[in-house]
Structures are given as C-alpha cells and as structure tokens.
Amino acid sequence: MSDLDKWVAQLRACRPIPEADVRELCHKARELLIEEGNVVTVNAPVTICGDIHGQFHDLMELFRVGGDVPDTNYLFMGDFVDRGFYSLESFLLLLCLKVRYPDRMTLIRGNHESRQITTVYGFYDECLRKYGSANVWRYCCDVFDYLALGAIVLGASNTLSPASESSAAQEYADMNLEVEVCNADGVSTFQFPRQSRSLTSSSDPQPRGSPNGSSSTAGHSSPATGNKTGPPGSGASGSSGGSVGNPAGAVLCVHGGLSPLIQTVDAIRLLDRKQEVPHEGAMCDLLWSDPDDIDGWGLSPRGAGFLFGADIVKEFNYKNDLSLIARAHQLVMEGFKEMFDASIVTVWSAPNYCYRCGNVAALLELSEDESGLGVFARSNGDVSRSDGGQEKGRPNGFDTLEGPARRYRVFQAAPQDSRGMPAKKPVADYFL
Amino acid sequence: MSDLQRKLGKAKLKSAMGDNSLKEVDENEDGDQLSELREVVDDDSSSASSASSTGTIIPSPRQKLFARPEGIPRGRSLEQIPWTTYFERELFLKPPAPAQTDTTPAATPSVEITYHAYLTSPVGKGPLFVMHHGAGSSGLSFAVLSSEIRKRLPNAGVLALDARGHGSTTITSPKPGSIDLSLHTLSTDLYNVIQAAKTQMAWPELPPIILVGHSLGGAVVTDLASRGSLGPSLLGYAVLDVVEGSAMDALQSMQTYLSSRPAGFASLKDAIEWHVRSRTIRNAVSARTSVPGLLSDDGGNPTKPWVWKTDLAATQPFWEDWFVGLSKKFLGARGGKMLLLAGTDRLDTELTIGQMQGKYALQVFPEAGHFIHEDLPEKTAVALVDFHKRNDRSALVLPPKVSDLLAQGKRV
Numbered sequence: 001m002s003d004l005d006k007w008v009a010q011l012r013a014c015r016p017i018p019e020a021d022v023r024e025l026c027h028k029a030r031e032l033l034i035e036e037g038n039v040v041t042v043n044a045p046v047t048i049c050g051d052i053h054g055q056f057h058d059l060m061e062l063f064r065v066g067g068d069v070p071d072t073n074y075l076f077m078g079d080f081v082d083r084g085f086y087s088l089e090s091f092l093l094l095l096c097l098k099v100r101y102p103d104r105m106t107l108i109r110g111n112h113e114s115r116q117i118t119t120v121y122g123f124y125d126e127c128l129r130k131y132g133s134a135n136v137w138r139y140c141c142d143v144f145d146y147l148a149l150g151a152i153v154l155g156a157s158n159t160l161s162p163a164s165e166s167s168a169a170q171e172y173a174d175m176n177l178e179v180e181v182c183n184a185d186g187v188s189t190f191q192f193p194r195q196s197r198s199l200t201s202s203s204d205p206q207p208r209g210s211p212n213g214s215s216s217t218a219g220h221s222s223p224a225t226g227n228k229t230g231p232p233g234s235g236a237s238g239s240s241g242g243s244v245g246n247p248a249g250a251v252l253c254v255h256g257g258l259s260p261l262i263q264t265v266d267a268i269r270l271l272d273r274k275q276e277v278p279h280e281g282a283m284c285d286l287l288w289s290d291p292d293d294i295d296g297w298g299l300s301p302r303g304a305g306f307l308f309g310a311d312i313v314k315e316f317n318y319k320n321d322l323s324l325i326a327r328a329h330q331l332v333m334e335g336f337k338e339m340f341d342a343s344i345v346t347v348w349s350a351p352n353y354c355y356r357c358g359n360v361a362a363l364l365e366l367s368e369d370e371s372g373l374g375v376f377a378r379s380n381g382d383v384s385r386s387d388g389g390q391e392k393g394r395p396n397g398f399d400t401l402e403g404p405a406r407r408y409r410v411f412q413a414a415p416q417d418s419r420g421m422p423a424k425k426p427v428a429d430y431f432l
Numbered sequence: 433m434s435d436l437q438r439k440l441g442k443a444k445l446k447s448a449m450g451d452n453s454l455k456e457v458d459e460n461e462d463g464d465q466l467s468e469l470r471e472v473v474d475d476d477s478s479s480a481s482s483a484s485s486t487g488t489i490i491p492s493p494r495q496k497l498f499a500r501p502e503g504i505p506r507g508r509s510l511e512q513i514p515w516t517t518y519f520e521r522e523l524f525l526k527p528p529a530p531a532q533t534d535t536t537p538a539a540t541p542s543v544e545i546t547y548h549a550y551l552t553s554p555v556g557k558g559p560l561f562v563m564h565h566g567a568g569s570s571g572l573s574f575a576v577l578s579s580e581i582r583k584r585l586p587n588a589g590v591l592a593l594d595a596r597g598h599g600s601t602t603i604t605s606p607k608p609g610s611i612d613l614s615l616h617t618l619s620t621d622l623y624n625v626i627q628a629a630k631t632q633m634a635w636p637e638l639p640p641i642i643l644v645g646h647s648l649g650g651a652v653v654t655d656l657a658s659r660g661s662l663g664p665s666l667l668g669y670a671v672l673d674v675v676e677g678s679a680m681d682a683l684q685s686m687q688t689y690l691s692s693r694p695a696g697f698a699s700l701k702d703a704i705e706w707h708v709r710s711r712t713i714r715n716a717v718s719a720r721t722s723v724p725g726l727l728s729d730d731g732g733n734p735t736k737p738w739v740w741k742t743d744l745a746a747t748q749p750f751w752e753d754w755f756v757g758l759s760k761k762f763l764g765a766r767g768g769k770m771l772l773l774a775g776t777d778r779l780d781t782e783l784t785i786g787q788m789q790g791k792y793a794l795q796v797f798p799e800a801g802h803f804i805h806e807d808l809p810e811k812t813a814v815a816l817v818d819f820h821k822r823n824d825r826s827a828l829v830l831p832p833k834v835s836d837l838l839a840q841g842k843r844v
Binding site: 051083120121122260290295296297298299300301302303306311329330331333353354356357358359432 | 566567568647648686744747751768769770776781784785788789790791792793794795796798818819822823830831832835836
C-alpha cells in the first residue's frame with residue numbers, strides 16, 4: 001500500500017495523519033496544482049459540489065450519495081474548511097484524493113481558503129488543537145494559494161443518464177428531461193422536461209415542500225407542467241438537442257461569482273492567483289460576489305465582492321458561450337437554487353450547516369454527452385455558434401443557451417451518532 | 433574561568449534579565465506608560481556599561497538590581513482621563529415639545545428629561561458616527577474609539593449619548609427608580625438626541641449617519657434603523673457583540689453575574705483597577721476613560737462611596753424586550769449592516785444563515801472581551817471606517833448597468 005493510499009484510508013476514518021505526512025502531502029499537492037491554470041478544464045461527466053465547511057461526516061454522506069472516488073468525478077467549489085469540527089480531516093482527505101486521482105478530482109478556491117479567514121472561523125484553532133502547533137495550518141494555507149480560481153466543464157450532455165441502474169436508459173432519453181431532483185437514495189422526486197424558454201414560468205425549478213421527502217408519487221410524471229414539449233430539434237423544444245454537435249454549452253464553476261473587472265473567462269486566466277485572497281479586485285470578487293435580483297452591479301452587504309443581476313449573468317454567458325454558471329458561497333435551505341432563467345445555479349453541500357441551520361444539501365451531476373461527436377460547438381473560446389453566427393432574436397437582450405441536463409441529488413446530514421462532537425462552549429456571562 | 437569572565441557573564445545575565453522584565457512590563461502596560469519604560473532601559477544600559485568598564489557589580493539603589501520586575505503597582509497609572517481629551521464638546525439636549533404622538537402616552541407627560549451627549553462635529557460632508565452604549569455603560573465607552581476613528585477619517589464626527597438612567601443624562605420620574613427603559617423609548621430617545629443635536633449645532637441637514645450600538649445599544653440602533661425615521665441620511669448600522677439568541681441564553685445567568693460585581697468602590701482608582709483586573713475592560717486607557725462615567729459618589733457608605741449610577745438588576749423587566757426580534761430586525765432593516773463579535777460561537781441560527789447568505793458583514797475579534805470597542809479601539813475603528821467607506825454613497829461608483837448601455841446603443 002502506498003503512502004497515499006494509507007493516508008486516504010486513515011483520513012476516511014476521520015483520523016488526522018502525522019504532521020510530517022501532511023507536509024509531504026501538501027508539497028505534492030502544490031506541485032500538482034501549480035501546473036493547473038487559473039481556470040481548470042474539466043470534461044463531463046462530473047459531479048459539482050458546493051461548500052463543505054469541515055463537516056466531515058456529511059462529506060462521507062456526500063460520497064455515499066454521489067458515488068465514491070474514483071468511480072465518480074468530483075469538482076468541489078471551495079470552502080472546505082472552517083465552522084465545522086473536522087476542517088482538517090475534510091480538507092486533507094480531499095487533497096489526498098486530488099493527489100491520488102488528479103484527473104478525477106478538481107478543487108477550486110473558496111473565500112475561506114485564506115489565512116485571514118481561517119484564523120477567525122476555526123481552521124487555525126483546529127490545527128493548533130490537533131497538532132499543538134500552527135505548522136499544519138501553514139502547510140495548508142500554502143496549498144490554498146495554489147488552488148485554481150474556477151473551472152470550465154465541457155462536453156456535458158443535454159439529456160440525462162439514468163439516476164440509478166434500475167431505470168431504463170431509453171425511458172430517460174424519451175422524456176427529454178432538463179432537470180431532475182433525486183433524494184439521497186437515488187429516487188427521483190421531481191422532474192422538469194425541457195421546454196421552450198418563452199413558455200417557462202417555472203424555469204427555476206424550486207421544489208416546494210421538502211425536496212428530500214419521499215414523494216415518490218411524483219414518479220415519472222411531470223409535476224411541473226402538463227405542457228407537451230416537442231421532440232428534440234423541433235421549435236417547440238427550444239433546443240437543438242440531437243442535432244450536430246453538443247449544444248449544451250460550457251459550464252463555468254467559481255466559488256462566488258462574477259466581477260466587474262472580468263468580462264471574459266480568459267481574463268480570469270490572466271490573474272496572478274498565487275497569493276492570499278486580496279481585499280478587493282478581480283480575484284476577491286470571484287470568491288466573494290453573489291447574484292441578486294437587481295439590475296446591474298450592486299454593493300455586497302458582505303463587505304467584499306459585489307452583487308450582480310440577471311443582465312450581468314446573461315451578458316457574461318452570452319459573451320463567453322456559457323450555458324450555465326455553477327457557484328457555491330451562499331447557504332440555500334433547499335440545497336440548490338437556479339436563478340435568472342437557469343443561467344446561474346447555487347449549489348450548497350453542507351447539510352444542517354454549523355450543525356444547526358436545518359438545511360439540506362445538494363450536489364449537481366452533469367452527465368457525459370454520448371453522441372460520440374466529441375465536438376464542443378459552444379465551448380468557451382469557440383466563436384462559431386451553431387447558427388453560423390447569425391444574429392439571434394434577443395428578447396431579453398441576450399439569447400441564453402439551453403443549459404445542460406442537470407440532476408440534483410439532495411441529501412441530509414449524516415446521522416448524529418456517527419460523530420463525536422466537541423462540547424459546546426459556555427455562553428458569554430455578560431451580555432447587556 | 434577567570435574572575436573577569438565570571439563578572440562579565442554575570443553582567444550579561446543581568447542585562448538579559450533586565451530585558452526580560454522589560455518585556456513583561458511591556459505586555460502588561462498596553463503601551464500607555466512609555467516614559468516610564470524608557471527609565472528602565474536607561475538603568476540597564478548604564479549598569480551594563482559600568483560592568484563592562486569597571487567590572488564591579490555592586491547593587492546600588494539606583495540600579496535596583498534586586499528589585500522585583502516592574503509590575504502593576506508602580507508602572508500602571510490608574511488615573512482617570514477626562515472626556516475633554518476625546519470630544520470637542522458636551523451637549524445638554526431637551527426632547528422636542530411633547531406634541532409627538534408616537535411615544536408611550538403614559539410616560540411622556542410627567543417625565544422631565546435632559547439628554548447628555550458628547551459630540552465631535554463632522555467636518556464638511558463628513559459622516560457622523562452615532563454611538564449608543566450598552567446597559568450600565570455610558571457614552572464615554574466610545575471615547576477612545578472616537579479618537580481612533582478620527583485618526584483614520586479626520587472629517588468624521590462622533591455623537592455619543594448617555595441613555596436615560598445612565599451617565600449624565602438626567603431624568604425626573606414620578607416614582608424614583610422606575611425609569612421606562614423599553615426598547616421603543618430608548619430608540620425614540622436616540623432619534624430625539626440626533627434631531628436636537630442638529631438643531632443645536634445648526635446643521636442645515638442631517639449628515640450621513642452610521643449608527644453604532646454596543647450590546648443593548650446594538651438593539652437600540654437596530655430598532656431605530658428598522659423604523660426608518662432617519663430616512664436616507666442613514667448609511668448603515670453596526671452592532672457590537674450582541675446577538676439575539678446568545679443574549680437570551682445569557683440572560684438566565686445575568687443576575688448571578690451582577691451579584692458577583694462589587695457594589696461600591698473606595699475610589700475611582702479602585703473601580704478602574706477592578707475593571708482592568710477582572711478583564712471586564714482589557715485596555716487600561718479605555719478603562720481610565722470610561723469607568724468614571726459609570727459611578728457616582730453618593731456619600732452613603734463612607735468606606736465605599738462610589739456606587740454604580742445604573743442599577744442593572746432593576747432593569748431586568750426590560751431585558752427580554754430589548755433582545756426579542758433583534759436578529760430579524762437586523763437582517764430586515766435598510767442600510768449597510770455590520771456585526772462585530774468577540775467570538776463566532778455567539779451567532780444564533782438566524783444570523784448564521786443570514787451570514788452565509790451574504791446579508792451582512794461580519795467581523796470577529798476573538799482576542800476581545802464583551803467591550804470590543806474598548807478592548808480593541810484601533811481594530812474597531814478600522815472596521816468602522818472601512819464599513820463607512822463601502823457605504824459612502826458620495827464616493828460609490830458602480831459599473832454601468834447593461835440595460836443603460838443597451839439603451840445608449842452600445843454593443844455589450
């Protein structure tokens with residue numbers, strides 16, 4: 001058994017590895033990460049995850065629900081550490097898996113992957129508590145500086161593969177689903193067929209009620225709407241799925257969101273990322289900004305980054321031939337939230353955040369385009385659009401691309417008894 | 433080893449020990465006793481040089497070779513620092529004539545109140561930081577902070593009031609000891625003080641305002657902000673170390689804590705020393721400034737004449753009223769929002785969710801106690817000045833909206 005596999009096994013058991021091993025691991029990880037660009041290119045299929053925040057047992061639950069590494073490819077959008085009680089084990093395990101399976105794990109940086117934030121929100125204290133010195137924290141922070149700032153997912157299909165082996169693939173293909181929500185056991189709870197944009201009033205599929213409830217009654221019927229949608233390629237579907245090429249477009253993954261200083265994905269590639277997260281500027285914005293129901297840019301109440309509206313997202317996606325931006329950073333009680341005609345989605349993967357918020361978590365699966373053509377007609381940087389570059393109708397100013405088919409797996413926190421939680425600190429004695 | 437070597441060694445050891453004691457003093461002093469530290473340095477260097485030149489190591493009174501390391505008794509001054517060091521003037525303000533209808537009708541007619549506040553005026557278009565202290569404290573709690581703010585933002589003004597029943601605000605009540613301290617009354621008071629200050633200082637209009645409240649004051653400024661009566665003058669509000677959930681939890685043990693406090697002090701010096709020693713206020717300069725505002729000499733007990741101006745235990749009926757609904761109001765009111773805490777574990781569920789949804793700015797100073805702004809006036813000032821900078825509408829330039837660009841016919 002190699003050192004790496006030994007470390008993985010030990011960390012999976014939620015036991016920290018010795019300081020010297022952490023040092024070696026971080027060194028290896030840095031050598032690997034330094035080769036990555038600021039924006040990593042990832043090929044579908046991939047499972048995209050949001051914030052983890054040191055909730056190790058919930059990370060294990062995530063792997064159970066989403067499939068284990070290396071059988072499933074993962075893309076984690078940052079915020080591995082802080083707040084939870086096992087930041088160290090969570091981050092080191094992810095890092096180990098990254099070093100062990102570099103092509104199957106992608107880690108990008110979140111705003112908590114920073115020296116300043118981790119000293120306040122728990123990771124620093126945790127390292128000090130578990131090792132008696134800050135060395136391990138220092139090694140990890142050095143790795144943080146090398147994490148990529150974003151990722152582009154190419155080759156995602158706009159049809160879903162079956163959620164579990166028991167379902168027939170043909171059935172799925174016939175239904176032409178755009179979005180499916182599954183519970184932790186892989187049972188489909190909501191399905192949204194692809195439909196024309198102009199008809200969609202419910203293009204933000206927010207399931208009502210508990211998304212994790214066992215409402216199997218939804219079955220394979222469409223709860224969202226009774227509208228029939230046309231076959232792929234006909235006008236009624238609003239999608240050219242099935243025609244030449246892969247029209248699903250690329251998906252940009254970033255922890256926070258957009259920046260007024262960044263107009264193209266290539267502009268992200270030009271940043272000097274190997275530094276502590278600055279207090280302002282493009283790099284800071286990518287890790288701190290939030291989408292909001294406003295027009296244009298707004299001031300972020302967080303004290304860093306900006307708010308950005310639907311027009312900004314649609315313009316950015318149009319310019320960069322993106323169909324979707326996937327981001328994390330904001331707690332969503334339902335685990336995921338699509339906004340702005342499904343041009344941006346927030347994925348949150350820390351169930352019952354801080355062990356008390358009562359939210360569920362989600363991960364986003366993009367399946368592989370199996371048309372066999374291998375042409376990413378609308379991938380980033382490829383200027384030839386499938387309509388030959390003709391001017392399109394712009395009802396909203398921009399004609400957004402149809403997103404790839406998306407499956408959200410929603411899951412809850414791991415059972416309480418599987419973790420030994422440190423005792424809660426006593427309340428402050430003076431508070432008037 | 434020769435005699436000479438031994439002597440030299442001793443001399444070195446001594447100077448090393450001198451350095452050591454110097455460090456200890458430095459840590460204890462919080463930097464407020466620089467001149468006296470210098471003396472220690474002089475002593476050491478002179479003794480070391482005499483050792484190296486003559487080789488004699490004879491303890492002399494001047495060298496204090498066997499003196500204990502300089503500690504609290506000699507080094508630390510506990511003299512009070514007057515408010516005039518920090519503020520430009522004090523104001524005695526009356527509430528507007530009782531034509532108002534919104535205050536509690538029962539209390540208004542028979543109560544005569546004169547608000548006392550400290551003011552440093554804003555210069556030009558500078559902002560005004562309006563400070564409201566916590567229960568049992570006083571406007572002087574913000575004195576050190578105010579000078580730190582002005583060091584970084586010289587045109588800023590600071591208005592720090594004494595709430596009713598606190599500091600030098602005087603109130604006549606029909607029944608002594610039954611002051612109405614409900615949240616609504618306190619936030620009305622705060623609004624009155626701002627308006628009265630505007631009248632008295634003949635400001636043509638309200639300056640841009642940042643509300644800052646500590647503890648109970650945090651609940652008061654949040655209440656005022658959510659009432660929206662300051663209109664567009666309000667840029668934002670900052671709350672220091674109070675969160676609804678943890679405050680409600682702490683209320684159960686409050687009476688126990690209050691009963692453990694000394695009821696009186698022999699002198700102001702004693703009181704200041706108690707605050708520093710008990711680490712209630714962890715910055716001696718702050719304690720020397722703010723503690724005198726908390727006590728008065730009632731002459732009742734000849735051995736301990738200095739007693740608390742505010743009977744905190746008697747305010748218990750209002751405690752829940754102060755904090756219920758605070759988190760909701762904090763997240764809901766208009767304006768920039770900042771929360772400064774002494775520890776992340778003080779967040780309640782509602783604010784934990786709000787923080788992770790990016791609804792407000794959170795700053796945590798784990799090294800501070802409950803009186804964050806007194807323990808760490810510089811850091812608090814930096815946070816507040818940054819907070820103002822972000823919310824300063826006159827300076828804010830956002831990128832153009834896409835719809836505007838399209839309307840102008842530009843390609844985007």
